[in-house]
Every structure is written in structure tokens, then in C-alpha cells.
Amino acid sequence: MLDIKDFAIFENHSHFDFKGFLLKIVGYWKWFLISLIITFTIAYQINVRKEKIYGMQTMISIKEESNPFFTSNTSLVFNWGGVSDQVNGISTILQSRSHNELVVDKLQFYIDYLEQGKYNLIDSYGAVPFYVDIDKTKGQLVNTLISVKFLSENEYEIRIPFEVNSVSLITYSDNSYNNTAVQPIMFIKKYKVGERVNLPFLNWKIQITDNPGFYKGKEYFIRFNDFDGTVSRYRGVNVDSGKNNGSLLTLSMQGTNKARMVDYLNATVRMLIKIQLDGKNQFATNTIRFIDSTLVAMESQLKQTGNELKSFQKDKKIYEIEDGGSRVSDKIMNFDVEKDQVTRKIAYYNSLRSYLNSSDDYSRLPAPSVAGIEDPNVVANVSKLIALSTQRSEMAYAVKSEKIFKDFDNQMAAVKNVLQENIVTAKAALIYDLSLLNAKIGQAESTVKKLPAEQQELLKIKRKYDLNDNIYTEFLQKRNEAEIVRASNLSDIHFIDPAKDIGGGLIGPKTSMNYILALFIGILIPLLFILVIFFINNSIQNTEDITKLTQIPLLGVIGLNVNSSSLAVFEKPKSALSESFRAIRSSLQFLYKKQQLTGSKTLMITSSISGEGKTFCSINIATVFALSEKKTVIVGLDLRKPRLADEFQLKTPLGVVNYLIKQNSLEEITNSTAIPNLDVILSGPIPPNPSELILSDGMRELIDELKQKYDYIILDTPPVGLVADSLELVQFADVTLYIVRQNYTKKDMITLLNTRLKRGELSNVSIVLNGYENKAKYGSGYGYGYGYGAYSNGYHEEDIKEGFWKAFVNRIRKS
Structure with missing residues (x-):
């Protein structure tokens, strides 16, 4: 049981050491x-x-500028909706695709100018001595390095390595792609500076810059990139509105080429100023466009009526009208002018109503003032509708939110509804005014009918001419007014600090x-x-591991044997390794004395598993006893895996097995060695039943006979963790040494040892730590010469480690 x-459960639990x-x-x-x-x-x-990364920036301000020539009669000022709305709108525009497309196209930043650096190609925009003038309507070789080497100041050579039979071309006028066939060779051709290059895959003209410097013999590289990909890279311009002043914007970029960033930042702001000013001038531009188209028709009518008047006066010889007729003529003229103004207003309202019902783009609406309409509600609503329509079209490529577009559509729908109501109200009043004017004109015309027929005809022609002349003069006046408004408009965006390379700016x-x-x-x-x-690693590393895992005493520490031979004590008796075995001998003698043993003494040496140095320790412990002039014998009781014969280079097949089966006597199986006072008894042939032989009476007879002949009997037994043979030999041992090898024996084996000890399967057990190496590598401990540093000089022979190859060969030989 x-x-x-x-x-x-033992006292010491595992914890982090x-x-x-x-x-x-x-x-x-x-x-x-x-x-x-x-x-x-x-x-x-x-x-x-x-490559070095630089940061460049520019600062702009946004201030709503009113037009000094703005009057209530013109109402041509474009309303952006206040500074706060402008800041948000401008930030959106600066990062929009449509805006950056305009800037990239203007600067032609889809063309890379490169030079070969020490490790890679470097962007040399602004530093190359030339620029490329391309034909945008023709295809250019895309995403391929084109070498340009200047043979002289006026001649250069093109090199293009074609590797396939077809190459891709891009036409920048419409950003379309197509392919063309080429020969898979190195294309080389020379051209003059300024000469037009017309190739199936290249259409350009190279021009030298104003200050090129020395460039003869230098090689540069040109690369045409995808237009949309280039635009996507520049959409990453950082726009910061700041916290303290909402009307200031800081634009910044990061890149490897400062000149390219300076040009782009300044160009994007200039483009923004142009777009904003064009939008601000939209009313005036629409009005001028409408007036110009009207003046063309009016000029034709005025010329026709003028010729008609001259012809009538020449044929009829009538140059003047009587005073009464003249007064009537002036009166009718005033009525005609008033009627024309009312008619133009009604026509404008009809046109506006039709435009609102049939179109979604209201950015091209002419100003109401072109028809003489001064109703502030109509003027304000038309202005607001144009502003919303223009702003929505600007955001079409930058904003992907359907909610924002729906908000704009809802606002425009509300303005349209108000305008429709304004039109109905205004038209009703105008129609009433028109009926009154027609009545007055009818009364005046009845008076004219009393005049002679020729004067009536002259008055009719002159009436038509004066009306056309009056309308033409009024439209010219309004056109001049619109031109003044457009010319005097100021942009709401102003440079504070344009981007400039003043040195520095390095950020990476x-x-x-x-x-x-x-x-x-x-x-x-x-x-x-x-x-x-x-x-x-669950193996024993140092003495602290042993003391934490068991209460079994640690008898000694054996250093690492760096030599190929196991006879370490005999071959180097003054080494630190030999001293460690002598220390163990002293400790053993103390244990024997403590047990009050007299006469022959036995020592059993075992371990957990094979390879822990059990035989090595048996040989050297026996050697230190023999060198102290004590008759010592090593008995090889590892019947399953004997090693003593190899270590002592013995060839005899006789051993313990022969004695136990009564085949040979003790003298016959005993072998003397080169070490004085040390004999060796080998295990003999491997038996089929080793455990049964060890349990036989012959084993006790062997031990008794050895005690009569030797002072110390060293029993080299099999590993106790693998077979039970050692447990059967405990009864013959006065002291048992349990060999533990550093960085080899598992900690679980110590737990198993504790269990065997508590069961009484082992007795008088002490532990020896074998193979101890560098204490800094494996922890604290002592090594009898391995831990004393310079203080051991002169007391021990230094152990010289074998070379790597020699140790490797010896290890293979041992195997």
C-alpha cells in the first residue's frame, strides 16, 4: 500500500530566480x-x-473683402457666406481632387527629374539644368526611367532599356492609356537641345534653364507618372486652421525635395485665389455675357432703324416735326422706354422661372439688375442660389458624404421656392403697370393720328430708332458697370508667408x-x-537549485572536465578538478567516521539517468583514494551498459557476471591498472537477467570477499532513475553518492530522489554536482578552484580547454 x-508537497515551491x-x-x-x-x-x-525629409509651409489669411464699387443697383458681389464658412470650404477645396488636378497639371508634377545618388535615385526637381516641354496630345512612355545624358551643351543622348515587346503610354490631355510596340533592346538616340522629339513612345522638347551651370557629360533621368496617382499624393497637403485665429490657415507638406514643395504650396494657393475670385466675379461675368449677346442683336436693330430713318428723310425731304408733334413724340418716347423696362423685367422673370424648373446648375444666371430689377428679395435669393450652386460643384470631387450634398440640395430647393413666390408677386405688379402704360401709349398715339401722314410715318420710324438707341445706351452703361465691378473685386484669400526655402526645415x-x-x-x-x-530549461543549473529542491546534503561540486580522458586526477593531480575530488574524499571520510565504521568501506555511486558522469566520478574518486595509498577497487555493476573497460583500455571479457555465475574466481576477474593501489573489476558479458544476478547470494559473497582484500570498494551502479538494480545494491553500501550534472539532470529527478529517500529505498545519500562550469552563466556556487579567480594561481595547474575541432573529434570518438 x-x-x-x-x-x-515539499516546502520549496518554484519561483522566479x-x-x-x-x-x-x-x-x-x-x-x-x-x-x-x-x-x-x-x-x-x-x-x-x-533620403532626408524636409517640411515646408505657407500661411494664408481669409478676410471677406467688399467691393468699393458695389451698389444696390448692380448687386454683382458674390457672397461666400462669411469667413467661418470660407475656412471650412477652403480647407475642403485644398484637399479636393479637382483642385489638385489643376495644380498638378499647371506645374506638370507628373514628370520626375532624377539623379543617381550614392545609394538610390534622388528627386532633383529645381536642380536639373533643363526642363521638358511635352506634347500633351500625344502619348508618353509611362513609369519607365528615361536616361538623358548631355554629350555637349547643345546635344544629348536618350537611353531607354526596353525589356518587352510592348510599352504603356499616357496622353496627358485626357489622361488616357494605350500601348505601342517596341523592340526589346536598349534604345539609344541623340538629339539637339530644343529639337522636337517625335517617337511612337516619346514626344517632347528639352529646353535649357536660364542658369544651368555645368552639365556637360552629366546623366539625368526622366520619368512620366500616372496623373491620377500623382494627384492622390498631393492631396495629402496638411491644412491647419489653428486654435486662436480661425481666419488663418497654415498649409504644410513633407518630402525630400524642398523646391518641389515650395512651388506646389505657392501654386495651390494661387490657384485657390483664382478660383475664389472667379467665383466672386461670377455674377459680373454672367451679366457681361448676357449683355454682350443682347448688344449684338440691339446693334443690328439700331443700324437697321437708323438706315430706315435716313432713307425716309432723304426721299420725303421732311427733317422736322411741328412743335405739337414733337411734344407728342417725346411723350410717346418716354412711355416706350418705360414699357421696354417693364417688358424686360417680365421677360427676365419668365426666363428665370423656366431656368429654375428645367435646370440644376444655377451658376450661370445673369444678375437681375441687367433687366433693371431692384427688388432686394429677388437679388439676394438669386445671389444665394448662385453661391450654393457654385459651392456644391466645387465640393463634388472632394466630399463623398451624401448628407452634405442633400443639405445643399435642400437649401437650394428652399431658395427656389421663395424665388418662385417672388416671381409670381413681381410679375403681377409688372403686368398691371404694363396695362397702364399701354393705355397711355394708346392715348398718345390717337393724338399723333391727327398729324399729316408723312409726319406720322416719320414719327413712327424715329420712335423705333430712339427706343433702340436708348436701350443700346442703357445696356452699354450696365456692361461698363459690370466690368468695373469685376475688375475691382478682391480675393478673400491673402498670402501672409509664401512658402520659401530659407535653409533648414529638416525633420527626418x-x-x-x-x-x-x-x-x-x-x-x-x-x-x-x-x-x-x-x-x-528544467535542468539543474546551480547549487541553489539543489538546496531548494531537497534536504539531501550536497557533498561537493565537480568542475567540467575539458579533456578527452576520464582519468583527470591521475593525469593532472594538481588541477582544480583533482582538488574537488580530494575535497569529496575528505567529506566521505568524515561521513565514515560519523558512522563509526572500521575496516573496509563501500561507496555506491549512482545517478538519475545515463550521461550524468557517474562512471567519471567513480574512477576519479577511486583514484584519489588509491593515491592516498589505500587499496581501492572499482566494481562495474552497470551490467546493462558497461563503460569501465573503455576508460581503462582493458580488453578482458571477464567480470562480475562471470563471478556471479560461478564461472571465474575473484582473482581471475580482477584487473590491475596503471594507477598504484587501484584495481578494476569489469561487469563482464551482458547477461539476460542482470537484476536476478544482483539479487543472488553471489553478490553478497563478492562484497564480503572484496572487504577482506580492499580498504575502499567503489560500486559503479546503473542509473537509479532508469532501472531498479541500484536499489538492490543499497544494502551493500555504507554511503551512496547521487551524481547530478549541471544543465543536464532534470529537477523532476530530484523530486523522484526525495520520494525514494522517504520510502526508505535509499539511505545515507549525498549529492555531488558534476560538470559545473561558469558560475556567472549558471548562477552562484562553488567549484573548488573555479570560483576563486586569481587567488588560486600557483596552487593548481590551469586546465587548458581543448580546441573546438579537437573536442569535437574526441566527442565523436567517445560516442
Whole structure:
């Protein structure tokens, strides 16, 4: 039945060993050094290959400018709806696709001017000695580097590496694409500066700038880019309205070429000023366009009536009308002028009503003043409708929100409804006025009928001529008025600080940040790797691990054997490794004395699994006893996997198995060695039943016979964690040494050892830590010469580690 103490939880629970982890980090300093060298090298290569990033900006103000020539009669001022609305609208326009298309097209920024730098191609816009004058109606080779090398000041050579049979072309007049066939060769051709290049894939003319400098023999590169892709890049202009002053806007850009950014920022503001001023002049422009079309018709009518009047007066010899007729003529003339004004107003209202019902674009409406309409409600609503229509069309390419467009449509619909009501009311009044004027004209014409027939005819022709002349003069006056308003309009947008390269402006790359990142990554990678090893590795690392896991005493620490031979004490008796075995010998003698043992003494050496140095420790512990002139024997009881024969280079097949089966005597199986006072008994042939042989009476007879002959009997037993043979040999041992190998023996094996000890399966057990190496790498501890540094000089022979290849070959040979 199992004992409850088999399941006991030991006092020491696993926890994070910060001190051990810190010492492990120090031990892996080479990893950190290599990692930092790699990361800093990468950071340096990135920094030297990155182009410098600059930031440029310009500042503009928005102030609503009133026209000094604005009068209530003209009402030609375009209303933007106040400064706050303008700021939001301008910010939207500056980032709109339609606006940036105009700027990119004007500057031809879809053309790249490049030079070969140390590591990559550099944007040399503004620094190249030439510019390209392209034919926008013809195709240009797109997304391909075109080499331009100046052979002299007036001659250059084009080089284009064609790799396929067809290339893509772009026509910038309509931004369309097509393909053309080419030969997959290096195209090379020479041209004169200023000469028109007409090729199936290239249509340009290179012109030299005003101050080109020295450029003979230099090579440059031209690249034509996709127009829409170029526009998309420049739509990223940052627009900041600031917090304190809402009427100021700061436009900024980041890039590698300061000249290109300066030109673009200034050009985008100038384009904005032009668009805003054109919008502001829209009323005047519409009015002038309407008047010009009317004047053409009026001029023809005036010329016709003038010729008719001259012809009538010449044929009839009538040059004057009697005073009474003259007064009547003047009276009718005034009535005709008034009637024309009313008729024009009614015609304008009819036209306006038809336009509102049939069109959605109201930006081309002429001013009401062109028809003499001064109704403030009509004038204000027409102005507002034009403003909303223009603003909506400007936002069509920049805003994707249907809600914003619906808001504009709702506002325009409301204005349209008000205008429709204004038209109905105004027309009713005008029709009434027109009926009164017709009555007055009828009365005046009845008086004219009393005059002679020829005078009546003359009065009729002169009446028509004077009316046309009056209307023509009035339209000329209104046209001049509209021209004055348009010429005197001021833009609401003003430059405060135009973009300018005054030096500086460098904002990147952040080389210091790259180095800081390299330092962080260079430390983090090995640190994480060590952390993973620290937590995954469940093996014994130092003496503290042993003392935390068990109460079994630690008898000694054995350093790492750097030589190929296992006879470390015999071959180098003054080494620190030999001293560690002598320390174990002293501790063993203390244990024997404590047990009050006399005569021959036995020592069983075992371990958890194979490879922990059990045989190595058996040989060297036996050697230190033998060198102290004590008759010592090593008994190879690992019947399943014997190794003693190889270590002592013994060829005899006889061993313990032969004695146990009564085949040979003790003298026959005993082998002397080159070490004085040390004999070795091998295990012999591998038996089919090793456990049964160890349990036989012959084993007790063997031990009793050895005690009569030797002072110390060292039992080299199989691993207790793998087979039960060692447990059967405990009864013959005065002391048991349990070998634990650094960075090899698992901590679970110590737990199993505790269980066996509590069960009584093992007794008089002590632990030896074998293979101890660098204490900084594996934690604190002592190594009998490995931890004393310079103080051990002169006391021990220095252990010279084998070279890498020699150790590698010896390890293979051992295997």
C-alpha cells in the first residue's frame, strides 16, 4: 500500500530566480554583443540610405473683402457666406481632387527629374539644368526611367532599356492609356537641345534653364507618372486652421525635395485665389455675357432703324416735326422706354422661372439688375442660389458624404421656392403697370393720328430708332458697370508667408530614433531568448537549485572536465578538478567516521539517468583514494551498459557476471591498472537477467570477499532513475553518492530522489554536482578552484580547454 508521504508537497515551491536570471544574462554577454552589432549595422545602413525629409509651409489669411464699387443697383458681389464658412470650404477645396488636378497639371508634377545618388535615385526637381516641354496630345512612355545624358551643351543622348515587346503610354490631355510596340533592346538616340522629339513612345522638347551651370557629360533621368496617382499624393497637403485665429490657415507638406514643395504650396494657393475670385466675379461675368449677346442683336436693330430713318428723310425731304408733334413724340418716347423696362423685367422673370424648373446648375444666371430689377428679395435669393450652386460643384470631387450634398440640395430647393413666390408677386405688379402704360401709349398715339401722314410715318420710324438707341445706351452703361465691378473685386484669400526655402526645415529621417530602436531590439532579442531558455530549461543549473529542491546534503561540486580522458586526477593531480575530488574524499571520510565504521568501506555511486558522469566520478574518486595509498577497487555493476573497460583500455571479457555465475574466481576477474593501489573489476558479458544476478547470494559473497582484500570498494551502479538494480545494491553500501550534472539532470529527478529517500529505498545519500562550469552563466556556487579567480594561481595547474575541432573529434570518438 502506498504511503501518504509519497504525495507530499515539499516546502520549496518554484519561483522566479531573479539573481540566477541576472547571472545567466551576464554569462551570455557575447550574444548581446553580436545582437547589438547586427542591429546597429542595420540601423546605420538604413540611415545612410534614407533620403532626408524636409517640411515646408505657407500661411494664408481669409478676410471677406467688399467691393468699393458695389451698389444696390448692380448687386454683382458674390457672397461666400462669411469667413467661418470660407475656412471650412477652403480647407475642403485644398484637399479636393479637382483642385489638385489643376495644380498638378499647371506645374506638370507628373514628370520626375532624377539623379543617381550614392545609394538610390534622388528627386532633383529645381536642380536639373533643363526642363521638358511635352506634347500633351500625344502619348508618353509611362513609369519607365528615361536616361538623358548631355554629350555637349547643345546635344544629348536618350537611353531607354526596353525589356518587352510592348510599352504603356499616357496622353496627358485626357489622361488616357494605350500601348505601342517596341523592340526589346536598349534604345539609344541623340538629339539637339530644343529639337522636337517625335517617337511612337516619346514626344517632347528639352529646353535649357536660364542658369544651368555645368552639365556637360552629366546623366539625368526622366520619368512620366500616372496623373491620377500623382494627384492622390498631393492631396495629402496638411491644412491647419489653428486654435486662436480661425481666419488663418497654415498649409504644410513633407518630402525630400524642398523646391518641389515650395512651388506646389505657392501654386495651390494661387490657384485657390483664382478660383475664389472667379467665383466672386461670377455674377459680373454672367451679366457681361448676357449683355454682350443682347448688344449684338440691339446693334443690328439700331443700324437697321437708323438706315430706315435716313432713307425716309432723304426721299420725303421732311427733317422736322411741328412743335405739337414733337411734344407728342417725346411723350410717346418716354412711355416706350418705360414699357421696354417693364417688358424686360417680365421677360427676365419668365426666363428665370423656366431656368429654375428645367435646370440644376444655377451658376450661370445673369444678375437681375441687367433687366433693371431692384427688388432686394429677388437679388439676394438669386445671389444665394448662385453661391450654393457654385459651392456644391466645387465640393463634388472632394466630399463623398451624401448628407452634405442633400443639405445643399435642400437649401437650394428652399431658395427656389421663395424665388418662385417672388416671381409670381413681381410679375403681377409688372403686368398691371404694363396695362397702364399701354393705355397711355394708346392715348398718345390717337393724338399723333391727327398729324399729316408723312409726319406720322416719320414719327413712327424715329420712335423705333430712339427706343433702340436708348436701350443700346442703357445696356452699354450696365456692361461698363459690370466690368468695373469685376475688375475691382478682391480675393478673400491673402498670402501672409509664401512658402520659401530659407535653409533648414529638416525633420527626418530620425536617425537617433533608429539607433535607439536598434539598441532596444539588440538587447530585447537575446533577452527574450535567454528568458525562454530560463523558463523552458528544467535542468539543474546551480547549487541553489539543489538546496531548494531537497534536504539531501550536497557533498561537493565537480568542475567540467575539458579533456578527452576520464582519468583527470591521475593525469593532472594538481588541477582544480583533482582538488574537488580530494575535497569529496575528505567529506566521505568524515561521513565514515560519523558512522563509526572500521575496516573496509563501500561507496555506491549512482545517478538519475545515463550521461550524468557517474562512471567519471567513480574512477576519479577511486583514484584519489588509491593515491592516498589505500587499496581501492572499482566494481562495474552497470551490467546493462558497461563503460569501465573503455576508460581503462582493458580488453578482458571477464567480470562480475562471470563471478556471479560461478564461472571465474575473484582473482581471475580482477584487473590491475596503471594507477598504484587501484584495481578494476569489469561487469563482464551482458547477461539476460542482470537484476536476478544482483539479487543472488553471489553478490553478497563478492562484497564480503572484496572487504577482506580492499580498504575502499567503489560500486559503479546503473542509473537509479532508469532501472531498479541500484536499489538492490543499497544494502551493500555504507554511503551512496547521487551524481547530478549541471544543465543536464532534470529537477523532476530530484523530486523522484526525495520520494525514494522517504520510502526508505535509499539511505545515507549525498549529492555531488558534476560538470559545473561558469558560475556567472549558471548562477552562484562553488567549484573548488573555479570560483576563486586569481587567488588560486600557483596552487593548481590551469586546465587548458581543448580546441573546438579537437573536442569535437574526441566527442565523436567517445560516442
